Amino acid sequence: MKKKLNCILLVDDDLPTNFIHERVLRKIDCTEKIIAVQGGFEALEYLKSTDKETHPQPDLILLDINMPGMNGWEFLENYNQLEKKQKSKAIVVMLTTSLNPDERNKANQIPQISAFLNKPLLADGIREILVQKFPEYV
16 A cells, blocks of 8 residues: 555635545545645644644645735745744645746746646646655655
């Protein structure tokens, strides 16, 4: 049996999108726990939690760019201000429906972003991330 990631954090303001992404992740059976939150503020609160039993630190964060309140870029600015133990060793993957090449270029300039994928998340896309960033799990 293959080893699974401990936790994946989905950050997207759109409930149907989170639902679809959860289904894809469950189908490929790559993680023990999936946490879905509806925005950057909620994601930061989750990461700041000291209750690691109900709020395990994610191995992978799938982050939407365009969200109200706090978009993905603003989340990353705040994420960088977290204590090291709150950030854990999470790999951050940006997700977007935008076809704007400027967003991909901007993502390529930010070291915390490990990959940039179009939504909806597909099984092949997440498998590619797992192979590249978590080879010990495949």
